[in-house]
Amino acid sequence: MSISTSNNSRSITRSVIKFSSRMRPVYYALILLCIIGIVTQPTFLSIRNLRNIILSTTPWAIATIGQSLALLTGGIDLSIGPVVSLTNVIAAFLMKSHPEMVWLIVLLCIGCGLLIGMVNGLAIARLRLNPFILTLATGIIIQGMSLAIMYQPGGLVTPGFLTLSRATLAHIPYPVFYLLILYGIGSFILKRTSFGLSIYAVGGNETSAHLSGIRTELVITAVYAISGFMAALAGLFLASRIGSGDPLVGDPISLDTITAAVLGGTSLFGGIGDLIGGLVGAFVIGILSTILNLNNVSPFYQWIVKGFILIAALAIDLWRQPFEK
Amino acid sequence: MNDPFLEMRDINKVFPGVHALDSVSLAVMRGEIRALVGENGAGKSTLIKILSGAYRADKGEIWLEGKKAEITSPLRALELGIGAIYQEFNLVPHLTVAENIMLGQIPTNWGVINTKEVQSRAKEVLHQLGIELDINQIVAKLTVAQQQIVEIAKALARNLQILIMDEPTAALNTVEIGNLFNAIRMLKRSGVTVLYISHRLAEIFEIADSVTVLKDGKLVETKPIQELNRDEVVRMMIGRQLTDYFPPKDTLGETIVFSVRKLCLESKLFDINIDIHSGEILGVAGLEGQGQSELVQAIIGSIKRDRGDIYRDGELIKIEDPADAMKAGIGFIPDDRKQDGLILIRSVNENITLPSLQKRKTSLLFIDFRREKEFVSQLIEKLAIKLTGRFQLVRSLSGGNQQKVVVAKWLGIQPRVLVMAEPTRGIDVGSKSELHHLMRELARQGVGILMVSSELPEILGMSDRIIVMSRGRIVAEFLSEVATEEMIMAAATKDIVSQETVKCE
Numbered sequence: 001m002s003i004s005t006s007n008n009s010r011s012i013t014r015s016v017i018k019f020s021s022r023m024r025p026v027y028y029a030l031i032l033l034c035i036i037g038i039v040t041q042p043t044f045l046s047i048r049n050l051r052n053i054i055l056s057t058t059p060w061a062i063a064t065i066g067q068s069l070a071l072l073t074g075g076i077d078l079s080i081g082p083v084v085s086l087t088n089v090i091a092a093f094l095m096k097s098h099p100e101m102v103w104l105i106v107l108l109c110i111g112c113g114l115l116i117g118m119v120n121g122l123a124i125a126r127l128r129l130n131p132f133i134l135t136l137a138t139g140i141i142i143q144g145m146s147l148a149i150m151y152q153p154g155g156l157v158t159p160g161f162l163t164l165s166r167a168t169l170a171h172i173p174y175p176v177f178y179l180l181i182l183y184g185i186g187s188f189i190l191k192r193t194s195f196g197l198s199i200y201a202v203g204g205n206e207t208s209a210h211l212s213g214i215r216t217e218l219v220i221t222a223v224y225a226i227s228g229f230m231a232a233l234a235g236l237f238l239a240s241r242i243g244s245g246d247p248l249v250g251d252p253i254s255l256d257t258i259t260a261a262v263l264g265g266t267s268l269f270g271g272i273g274d275l276i277g278g279l280v281g282a283f284v285i286g287i288l289s290t291i292l293n294l295n296n297v298s299p300f301y302q303w304i305v306k307g308f309i310l311i312a313a314l315a316i317d318l319w320r321q322p323f324e325k
Numbered sequence: 326m327n328d329p330f331l332e333m334r335d336i337n338k339v340f341p342g343v344h345a346l347d348s349v350s351l352a353v354m355r356g357e358i359r360a361l362v363g364e365n366g367a368g369k370s371t372l373i374k375i376l377s378g379a380y381r382a383d384k385g386e387i388w389l390e391g392k393k394a395e396i397t398s399p400l401r402a403l404e405l406g407i408g409a410i411y412q413e414f415n416l417v418p419h420l421t422v423a424e425n426i427m428l429g430q431i432p433t434n435w436g437v438i439n440t441k442e443v444q445s446r447a448k449e450v451l452h453q454l455g456i457e458l459d460i461n462q463i464v465a466k467l468t469v470a471q472q473q474i475v476e477i478a479k480a481l482a483r484n485l486q487i488l489i490m491d492e493p494t495a496a497l498n499t500v501e502i503g504n505l506f507n508a509i510r511m512l513k514r515s516g517v518t519v520l521y522i523s524h525r526l527a528e529i530f531e532i533a534d535s536v537t538v539l540k541d542g543k544l545v546e547t548k549p550i551q552e553l554n555r556d557e558v559v560r561m562m563i564g565r566q567l568t569d570y571f572p573p574k575d576t577l578g579e580t581i582v583f584s585v586r587k588l589c590l591e592s593k594l595f596d597i598n599i600d601i602h603s604g605e606i607l608g609v610a611g612l613e614g615q616g617q618s619e620l621v622q623a624i625i626g627s628i629k630r631d632r633g634d635i636y637r638d639g640e641l642i643k644i645e646d647p648a649d650a651m652k653a654g655i656g657f658i659p660d661d662r663k664q665d666g667l668i669l670i671r672s673v674n675e676n677i678t679l680p681s682l683q684k685r686k687t688s689l690l691f692i693d694f695r696r697e698k699e700f701v702s703q704l705i706e707k708l709a710i711k712l713t714g715r716f717q718l719v720r721s722l723s724g725g726n727q728q729k730v731v732v733a734k735w736l737g738i739q740p741r742v743l744v745m746a747e748p749t750r751g752i753d754v755g756s757k758s759e760l761h762h763l764m765r766e767l768a769r770q771g772v773g774i775l776m777v778s779s780e781l782p783e784i785l786g787m788s789d790r791i792i793v794m795s796r797g798r799i800v801a802e803f804l805s806e807v808a809t810e811e812m813i814m815a816a817a818t819k820d821i822v823s824q825e826t827v828k829c830e
Contacts (some may be wrong), residue, residue, distance in 0.1 A: 192438050194431040201428055204417035211415050212429030213400040271419045
């Protein structure tokens with residue numbers, strides 16, 4: 001068929017157009033922020049500052065993967081921040097008393113994240129609980145547990161564990177590789193596997209997906225389990241970076257991941273979006289924080305700025321809907 | 326060879342308030358094309374949803390090839406080779422045509438999608454249907470007819486034993502219908518059994534081997550198509566006497582209270598013109614989903630019209646929002662009273678006063694409760710709403726009394742025009758008759774009434790004049806003295822060949 005080749009080339013140009021139109025706002029934001037950074041702070045492009053941006057952005061860039069998936073199914077995960085805090089605290093707490101059992105502790109933390117995610121997923125998929133309220137509630141429970149384990153920052157991680165976040169390979173910090181690996185695998189699963197397609201299908205039209213023979217309950221449960229898993233990785237990364245535990249370290253992360261994902265083009269209505277957009281969105285937030293810090297803007301004002309950015313992202317999402325149809 | 330391939334025995338299904346299926350049994354041979362026909366609400370859709378696993382029967386058995394089958398979910402049905410094309414679209418809007426066609430059976434290697442095969446198989450199926458469609462297009466961007474084709478292709482892409490089609494041609498043009506029928510005949514030759522639901526009798530006589538008629542959830546009859554003609558099928562579908570008692574009709578006023586001119590709504594309504602005289606009840610008949618609900622919504626402004634003017638007492642009125650319609654004295658009684666007509670968890674008093682709160686304010690902004698009490702009590706008495714007190718929650722009333730509350734609410738604005746959608750759907754005979762008398766009394770007082778109803782006896786018994794809608798157009802108009810159920814059904818089920826040529830400019 002001669003039509004098929006022209007169809008293919010047309011679909012390629014179309015996907016390029018689609019790609020650029022979907023990514024435009026967040027890429028503009030990234031470029032704009034970099035320019036502002038370079039202009040206002042001569043040190044912005046220094047190796048130290050770039051490394052700093054990567055180190056500080058990595059935790060919520062990791063957690064954003066889970067959030068993006070939850071949003072793609074038409075849900076949301078507000079327990080991500082608390083899970084980050086919990087795993088962070090558990091790691092620092094246990095490594096202080098048992099520094100030799102690093103890997104066991106890491107596995108324990110990951111298991112915690114998976115378990116919490118699975119519970120969330122089962123409650124949402126089976127009991128049909130509202131994801132927003134449910135994960136808000138489980139988040140509060142988990143936050144309480146973190147504070148019960150450690151009511152103020154403390155603990156200490158095994159010295160070798162620190163290198164996981166701080167080491168470099170050929171001058172490239174390790175976190176870059178983590179992000180490449182996680183986003184690479186994640187994007188591959190989302191775009192190329194039947195599980196990934198099922199996630200889009202569930203978010204796009206759950207009834208249809210179910211009637212097409214997709215095990216929608218399984219897909220939803222798996223997505224929240226992955227979200228818990230990613231949050232645990234983010235918590236462990238923070239433990240390695242800070243060197244100790246902090247029961248409130250994950251506090252802003254739930255909202256930051258939503259902002260990052262929505263900025264990156266993932267729809268709050270489900271079924272539209274991808275992971276890479278969320279990664280860029282995460283860096284937009286990371287760079288913005290860095291610029292504000294470098295310019296000595298009080299953290300309180302940073303909250304205000306972040307709130308407005310989230311509202312702007314929501315407005316863009318809503319405004320974009322009719323054009324997609 | 327004479328054993329049926331599919332047997333459904335004594336299928337029962339009860340929904341709250343409706344016995345949707347009452348011991349329905351049917352047997353279909355391998356490779357047979359069986360048409361299921363019946364009026365709206367006869368139970369056809371429920372029956373096929375049970376077969377395809379979307380619903381579960383309360384009672385009854387399904388046998389496939391002499392073996393009892395437990396169909397517990399859509400997935401199980403698909404595993405057994407039973408697939409369905411539903412009336413409402415079941416596509417994922419932001420996946421491509423190819424992905425939608427293959428959804429649920431995506432070919433993979435170790436979980437990784439084999440894109441080439443997805444595309445080639447999707448192409449193959451579309452080719453079978455003789456249809457050109459870009460398989461990489463996002464489904465949300467397709468027209469309704471194209472989406473319908475994707476839906477059909479999706480069913481064909483599975484190697485099904487039993488294919489269920491619920492009104493598959495509703496959105497297709499003549500050529501596409503021809504292609505679809507060729508595909509169905511091809512499936513038949515390869516041994517696939519087809520259950521085909523359609524209101525369009527001409528189609529059934531073209532494609533089906535046999536016909537099963539359902540009515541009010543009961544099986545009427547199953548017959549080979551050769552032994553039937555169109556009139557017999559219509560008679561079996563209607564099959565009832567006009568036992569309901571309707572109030573006597575009255576002479577109409579001369580003045581026109583309400584007019585609609587050249588109303589258009591993209592791909593839903595085409596050039597609708599309506600006049601209602603004072604004291605007239607105009608019945609709108611037609612099969613379900615032919616634009617009736619869009620028509621009433623466009624009139625009261627809850628959906629935006631593409632064009633079209635609305636006049637009240639000869640005066641052009643601007644309706645952009647239901648509030649405008651209310652101000653112009655147009656009351657609206659929606660077909661889904663629980664969803665659109667009432668606030669179930671609030672009291673009768675609050676529900677009735679809602680549209681006319683402005684009329685009973687004190688000089689300040691407060692509500693005059695003494696006047697409100699008088700107002701509500703009068704309406705409750707007038708409509709004979711049975712309740713324990715005006716603060717009873719609407720939720721706890723019977724369907725008939727709930728509907729009276731909806732009507733009371735709009736009487737409060739002293740309407741010139743009432744738009745009523747399915748005014749007596751799902752309510753008991755007694756309340757039904759009371760509402761009918763009330764409607765007639767309102768008409769006598771000069772109110773113009775537009776009544777959409779899918780119940781033919783109600784249309785014939787209540788209307789002074791009847792219009793019939795099909796595919797978003799008014800296709801026939803009758804004076805009620807001369808109209809019969811057969812005439813209305815014939816007009817409603819007639820195929821419009823040149824539908825694509827009528828454009829809404």
